[in-house]
Amino acid sequence: MKVKLLLTISIGLFLTACGNQQQQRDGQAIYYQSCVSCHERGHGGAPMRGDTKAWQERMEKGQAVLFRNLKDGYNTMPAKGACFDCSDKELELVLDYLINK
Numbered sequence: 242m243k244v245k246l247l248l249t250i251s252i253g254l255f256l257t258a259c260g261n262q263q264q265q266r267d268g269q270a271i272y273y274q275s276c277v278s279c280h281e282r283g284h285g286g287a288p289m290r291g292d293t294k295a296w297q298e299r300m301e302k303g304q305a306v307l308f309r310n311l312k313d314g315y316n317t318m319p320a321k322g323a324c325f326d327c328s329d330k331e332l333e334l335v336l337d338y339l340i341n342k
């Protein structure tokens with residue numbers, strides 16, 4: 242009985258800790274966690290961060306289309322840019338970070 246209670250408490254703490262961490266992520270943090278390996282060097286033809294011309298061309302599709310392609314995956318880019326635990330909100334933040342920089 243006591244063990245079960247302890248277990249419940251530790252699981253609760255564990256979930257709370259994860260929850261807090263999630264809330265602190267901004268676009269930059271997610272970028273360096275998930276997108277940097279491909280988008281910093283143009284790996285596999287990925288448009289690079291800071292390459293204004295490349296992003297301008299992509300932006301002609303509209304940011305909503307870019308967002309959907311990011312979420313669903315696009316050619317060789319994995320769905321959600323490999324940030325599988327990213328929420329829609331977080332994907333929006335990281336997309337802004339990537340195209341505005």
Ligand code: HEC
Pocket residue numbers: 271272275276277278279280284285286287288299302306307308310311315316317318319321322323324335336339
């Ligand atoms: C495994 C490598 C890889 C990772 C990781 C990755 N991307 Fe990409 N991404 C690509 C490639 C390659 C393309 C270009 C695909 C093409 O045009 O054929 C691309 C294209 C894009 C596009 C343009 C889509 C369009 O419609 O033109 C956006 C936006 C994007 N990535 C955002 C992100 C974000 C944000 C992350 C991180 C959360 C991310 N990517 C992670 C490889 C990656």
